[in-house]
Amino acid sequence: MATPRHRRVGDSPLVRRSLIGLAVVFTVLLLFMPLALIFVEALSEGWAVYVGNILDEYTLHAIGLTLFVALLTVPLNMVFGVFLAWLVTRFRFPGRKVLITLIDIPFAVSPVVAGLLYLLLYGGNGWVGQWLGQYDIQLMFSWPGIVMVTVFVTCPFVARELIPLMQQQGSEEEEAGVVLGASGWQLFRRITLPNIRWALLYGVILTNARAVGEFGAVSVVSGNIRGETNTLPLHVELLYQDYNAVGAFAASSLLAGIALITLAVKAIVEWRQSRL
Amino acid sequence: MSIEIQGINKFFDRFQALNDINLTIPDGQLTALLGPSGSGKTTLLRIIAGLESAEQGRILFSGRDVTGLHVRDRSVGFVFQHYALFRHMTVAQNVAFGLDVLPRRERPGKPEIRQRVNGLLEMVQLDHLANRYPAQLSGGQKQRIALARAMAMRPEILLLDEPFGALDAKVRKELRRWLRSLHDELHFTSVFVTHDQEEALELSDQVVVMSNGSVEQVDSPLELYARPDSRFVFDFLGQVNVLSGTIGNGIIRQGDAWVKLPRGCDDDDGQLYLRPHEVRLTQQPTREAHLPFRIEAISVIGAEVRIELKPDGWECDELWEVGISHSDFNARKPQRGDRCYAVPEVGHLFCEHLDEPKTLNWH
């Protein structure tokens, strides 16, 4: 037969090439160009200005605060995520499905609403806030508030990465471990952890990316005090509104760098998992 | 170490998975839990191991009540259906796991662990694979490693869940023989779950037939095959030919078919069950039996020639099957569509008013 037979839909060269072409063009326009723009703008006045922008006192403080927040948030959510995933994948109990749905709430709720939730409860007028105020403890408009909303916004990531994987792996290996006499910690350390470590790493990296980059929720509870409660994303906003676009993009380039690392880790994790 | 199971009841929500199980598994024997899927055999095995708990009943090991004992402390060996090898550990690490996690006081030294692992791997004839990972092994090899791992703790009870279920026919047969010889050598008490009646009959000293969460019959393989207690066991243990009819004046009859029953049988509705080897084929009916058939299919593959028969002038749910020797077959050369008659030699009669079947002998 003269015409080449194609097996599956869309395998003909014409369709194939135009679809790939369309996909590449759109992806470049929608995703690659914005990414490139960040670095182009950041460096538009040369390396010296770029380094100067990064080493600016307020920028350095914002970097420090952001890392501090991530350092508190990520381990907390990692521990919670592992326990929750263990709970819902290894045991059946009433309310299990409700729990799995509840954990998705931070994904569904607008970050501004998330910030407001905490402001209402822990702010000067809130129940807990008023009570704490008597002891001169202020959580909102200072770093504890930022940590609290960041924990809220990022708490699903680790659990969401682990649950499908642990469900699919099943508990036979762990049962085999118990029959052979392993204790709870030995079981987790020697059987569960090695099996989930890549997904856990990705969950942690995602948590970190979001913790570092959270804007809406943090901006409600931070008070935007330069040099005090300004995280890096808030600092980007401040610089941009001060018409210091180059400075804003310099700070952004750091965040974009973290995003790129996140994507790289994801690619590596997927590659590792596909080899198993 | 003997195992005693007393009054076990197990529910999954509203579903009763096990219904008042009472059973004794003798010391040093190989016992099969045989039944179709959903019969509760795996649940029972997991309850013996302590991986599942029952709502009611007790489990005793050599007279010691272990019902409240955690799996970890029951020191049984358990081989999982899909092996459950630790995928991130080498074969040697897998086998050593049980020893590695012992509390420091009881744990043997590194060299001794290595020595014991080597010994176990030699026993399962896979010492050359010590540094491989589970993903690099064949199904049969995985099964043996799982066994070696379970034996590392020198358990007196070995429990196996569908040990050969996922293997192909040839490896299956090989491993079966190997497990039997291993058992004869080491004499632990073993219980294995299977849905394959051939496997159960060939491998075990005692077979426990289960259905719908209850024990149907417990017997040696020979007894079980020769004298099944119930229709279920009869059906489950291989091919069976059935004549359903009405008994009157010592004859069971349906349509054109009838068979004279040897001893006095009461008038009733009944079914005559016949194994393929308990039936002869003839050209003419005899005085004892008139069972007309047409030959539907002939299969010459195997030790016997298998002939499928379609009733002629009467009815049954499934075709009858009769085996004849190749020499008989060559002498008579039956053809598809030929008419012939079946003559029972031994049969088993189930009646509505009888609890147990009556074994009948025409010779």
Add this chain to the structure above:
Amino acid sequence: MATTDLSARPARRLGAPVSKRVLPGFGLSLGISLFFVSLVLLLPISGLVIRAGGMGWEQFWFVISDPRVVASYKVTALAALAASLFNCVFGLLMAWVLVRYDFPGKRLLDAIMDLPFALPTAVAGITLATLFAENGWYGQWLAKIGIEVAYTPLGIVVAMAFTSVPFVVRTVQPVLEELAPEDEEAAVSLGASDWTVFRRILFPVLWPAVVTGGALSFARSLGEYGAVIFIAGNSPYVSEVISLMIFVRLEEYDFPAASAIAAVVMGVSLLLLLFINVWQGRYLKRLHGG
């Protein structure tokens, strides 16, 4: 007798060991999870519910039906709808290309798809605003054909579309990967054209996943704040999104109004979440026959 009446079920034997679970850690993980979920999620949410519920129906209605707020509902919903429709099409295209074809750079394309999730929204916001500004890389070309994106509702659509790109791609991809080639081959061998096979054989399998992804994208877009505010222009009645409205009320120290609007937004989000969960459960069941 496979099933028995519930009444036949014996009561748990008194004095039986309490922990009958084989794997360890049930109590510990249940305790930690419940404590965390209550403290981090449920307590703040109930705070909002009580705050909004305590203000009386009339005042509540007055606040949430303010014309400026109503305008922001419309802007947000329409923009989110447009953005998620775009993502349904784009996501389907990307998922198809990434699953069906092999070409150099495919892994890179696959990896970059998640960029919008990894990139902080504020960074996305200033980047898009710069790209589409009058003198920006895209803005200058679009200006020539008379299209204004930055500081218009169209800008909101662009920002929402960008931040929710991955949803449809990542929900459709696994479904496409699982499709057995036999159905298509059968249809093609019967002489059907590619387009017919796609429409009649493939699309019926794919669309539930597209809807799930689209709904996720819509939900995310409804709440989007960081990426939107930089490009939207934020002029009242025209290009204010609902999240911004809450923020504006907060800056006016009008906590009751902010709470009331937030309660509406959260109610809608939770309903969407519920819908997505139920929907996903149903079509997963259909696919896997569970």
